[in-house]
Amino acid sequence: MDKPKSMIMVIFGASGDLTRRKLMPALYLLYKLKKLPVNFAVLGVARTQYTDEEYRERINLQLHRFLKAEDLNESLIDSFVNMLHYFSMDPSNPNDYLHLQPKLLELDTKIESGEHYLYYLATPPSLYGVIPQYLKNVGLNLDKGVRGKKRIVVEKPFGYNLDSALELNNVYYKDAFREDQIFRIDHYLGKETVQNIMALRFANSIFEPVWNRNYIDHIEITAVENMGVEQRGGYFDETGTLRDMVQNHLIQLVAITAMEPPMAFNEDSFRDEVAKVYQSLTPLTEKDMHEHIVRGQYVASENKKGYREEKDVDPLSRTETYVAMKLGISNWRWNSVPFYIRTGKQMPTKVSEIIVHFKPTPFLLFNCSDKQCPTANQLIIRILPDEGIVLKFTMKVPGAGFEVKQVAMDFSYKSLGSLPSEDAYVRLIEDCMIGDPTLFTRSDAVEASWRFFTPVLNFWETHPEIPVYGYPAGTWGPKESEAMMQEHGVQWINPCKNLTNTDLYCEL
Ligand SMILES: NC(=O)C1=CN([C@@H]2O[C@H](COP(=O)(O)OP(=O)(O)OC[C@H]3O[C@@H](n4cnc5c(N)ncnc54)[C@H](OP(=O)(O)O)[C@@H]3O)[C@@H](O)[C@H]2O)C=CC1
Ligand SMILES: O=C1O[C@H](COP(=O)(O)O)[C@@H](O)[C@H](O)[C@H]1O
Numbered sequence: 122m123d124k125p126k127s128m129i130m131v132i133f134g135a136s137g138d139l140t141r142r143k144l145m146p147a148l149y150l151l152y153k154l155k156k157l158p159v160n161f162a163v164l165g166v167a168r169t170q171y172t173d174e175e176y177r178e179r180i181n182l183q184l185h186r187f188l189k190a191e192d193l194n195e196s197l198i199d200s201f202v203n204m205l206h207y208f209s210m211d212p213s214n215p216n217d218y219l220h221l222q223p224k225l226l227e228l229d230t231k232i233e234s235g236e237h238y239l240y241y242l243a244t245p246p247s248l249y250g251v252i253p254q255y256l257k258n259v260g261l262n263l264d265k266g267v268r269g270k271k272r273i274v275v276e277k278p279f280g281y282n283l284d285s286a287l288e289l290n291n292v293y294y295k296d297a298f299r300e301d302q303i304f305r306i307d308h309y310l311g312k313e314t315v316q317n318i319m320a321l322r323f324a325n326s327i328f329e330p331v332w333n334r335n336y337i338d339h340i341e342i343t344a345v346e347n348m349g350v351e352q353r354g355g356y357f358d359e360t361g362t363l364r365d366m367v368q369n370h371l372i373q374l375v376a377i378t379a380m381e382p383p384m385a386f387n388e389d390s391f392r393d394e395v396a397k398v399y400q401s402l403t404p405l406t407e408k409d410m411h412e413h414i415v416r417g418q419y420v421a422s423e424n425k426k427g428y429r430e431e432k433d434v435d436p437l438s439r440t441e442t443y444v445a446m447k448l449g450i451s452n453w454r455w456n457s458v459p460f461y462i463r464t465g466k467q468m469p470t471k472v473s474e475i476i477v478h479f480k481p482t483p484f485l486l487f488n489c490s491d492k493q494c495p496t497a498n499q500l501i502i503r504i505l506p507d508e509g510i511v512l513k514f515t516m517k518v519p520g521a522g523f524e525v526k527q528v529a530m531d532f533s534y535k536s537l538g539s540l541p542s543e544d545a546y547v548r549l550i551e552d553c554m555i556g557d558p559t560l561f562t563r564s565d566a567v568e569a570s571w572r573f574f575t576p577v578l579n580f581w582e583t584h585p586e587i588p589v590y591g592y593p594a595g596t597w598g599p600k601e602s603e604a605m606m607q608e609h610g611v612q613w614i615n616p617c618k619n620l621t622n623t624d625l626y627c628e629l
Contacts (some may be wrong), residue, residue: 122555127160127234127268132244133212133252134243135165135176136446138352139276141183143308144243147546149184150192152201156551160232164225165207167244173543177208212248218255225261236269242276245356249275250285250293251328257297274304274553277369278360279562282578283571290564304553305562309370309604310377311545311552314504314534316560318377318475319386321502321510328500329382331479332454338497339459339611341476342374344504345468349419349426349594362416366464368574369562374504375460376566378475379450388559392566399569403449405619410580415590415602417443419467422593428467439589445602447609459609463602467594472616473504490518490526499614509533572620 130148132140151157165176172421181202185193203341210217210226229236240256242249253273256262264270273294280286294303301569309315322328331337350357357365376398383390405413419442421427429436443465450460481497495515503509511531518524552560581587597615608613 122557124156124551124555125158125237125268127140127232128158128237128554129162129164129228129232129234130239130241131164131166131225132241132243133166133248134241134245135163135207136167136169136171140165140244141180142187143544143546144241144550145180145184146187147544147550149188149198149201150547151551152204152545153192153194153197158554160234161204162228162234163205163234164228165205166210166212166221168209168211170209171207173206173418175201177205180205212244212252212255215251215255215258218259218261222261223474236265238269238271240271240273241553242274244552245545246276246278246281246360249279250289253293253297262263262297270302270556272302272304272553272556273298274306275427277305277307277562278364279369279567280571281364283533283575285567286567286571290568291342294564296628300564301556301558303564304558305564305567306549306553307369307373307562308545308549309373309504310560310562311547311549312504313545313548314502314508315374315377318478318502323382332477333497334455334458336479337458338478338480339461339609340378341478341614341618342371342378342460342462342474343476343613344371344374344464344473345471346466347468347471347595348408349428349467350431350434352432354431358438362442362444362464363574363577364468367444367446367462368570371462371464372570372573373562374473374475375448375449375450375462378477379455379460381454382622384557388557391559392563396563396566396569398450399566401450401452401455402569402573403451404573405576408577409447410577411587412608413447413605414577415443415445415605416441416581416588417465417590417592417602419465419594420591422595425467425594427591427594439585441589443468443530443592443602445605445613449604461606461611461613463598463613465592465598468597469595470616471506474616475502475504476500476614477502478611485525487517487523487525490524495525507533507535510534 132144134140148157148163171179172476181198183197192412206228208221210221225238238261242252244252253262262271280289322332373500376395379398380394381397383394418440419428421430426436428442445461445463448462477500479498485494499513501511503511509528509532513527513529515525515527518526549560590601592598597613603612
């Protein structure tokens, strides 16, 4: 797939957090890498009023705030922001699209884009349905000749539950765009370290034979953050952690860890295997929902605000900022292997990692050093920060006697001399531009994921007695999530404890 020569990227939600923190820095980096189309312009769209000049100044300031110092280059930033244009409109008002169309044509004439438009929906999810419909009303969904392709990128969460996801897929999108024009973005798939899980599994012969229920005891997936909801209280209070993180990012990590080898690394084979994992998730019974899901909400502690004190959050909110749960996958490879996943805001540190816990040896022949008996082998895949992989195994303590202890063998991305790009958006925006949907979520996968999680949302809604446990901001979440794992005789490994390698730095 080739990079197009010309394109206009229309960002709905151009005054928002995602645009300033992720999209603009990613576009600037693509520009710096000379990966943008030669004739390129951005049309930022939102209700706030800005002139082109004001918008450029604003983005200029934000690039200085969000880019790393080594990426800042004043003259490049100046020429980059000159490609930005702004149009104030209300995306929920169909009449405003009558003005968007001539605005786009005007820009089109200026940069000769051949009406090749990439729409990016970075608005509140409540607008994800109407925008494609209103674009269609004015013909802005239609391809024009060979060059004038139209594509639409939609942020997560795609839908609010199964019904709304089905409606989005089958009514709003299918009516206006073909599946190959739709890019449902989940930025976890754009992370180098997540893609590397596939290389680890499918480009090495030593892991795959043991990657199954015969050798693996359980799998633990953590993606936690040490910040609260910041300026996104309004969005978050309606959304909650299950929709914001679990239904998309965490379940993607489950899929990449659990999937069968795709026939090839292409859009169909890879996404077929992801969808199969989602379809194989063992449906949760009410008992499971009681016993195997823990939700929490951070409360004030020391100098940190509680969730209910955050801006735009209902002071009586029961929205969860933490979820831990146990999942099962009903297939030959994974039957009876628990997957424990957890995510939360206001935790002690920011870390995303997968720990594959292998089964212990059937019998320990040796004494343990310092009374610390080695546990089973663990493979730790650190997604962020300090990206790397650690294999923990047991060795003899040198000297007399026969004591053993656990040590770590590690690979750190630092050792390659360059860290993977922190920003998955660089990779994913480039993929949208060239039209490669491999790393984007397909409609059947999104639906299968919602099919699994919607009963949980319904259960919470119809059972107000199910607790939302408070946890002090800055801690590892409700103690009930520990209890959930004890049933299997295991416990969460909090990152600072398990990384013995000093390269894999821990903030605590
Ligand atoms: N922020 C992040 O880190 C991430 C965000 N996302 C997703 O991106 C999407 C946008 O998130 P984010 O940028 O944080 O949200 P913000 O609230 O910061 O921005 C929303 C944007 O939509 C515009 N908008 C247009 N119409 C409306 C409306 N009717 N109500 C409210 N806003 C409107 C707002 O501008 P104006 O008021 O000027 O119209 C603003 O530009 C969400 O779906 C989120 O899940 C995904 C991953 C990460
Ligand atoms: O999509 C989202 O992801 C971020 C966390 O992403 P990460 O790459 O920094 O791990 C989360 O903060 C946000 O709430 C959510 O919308």
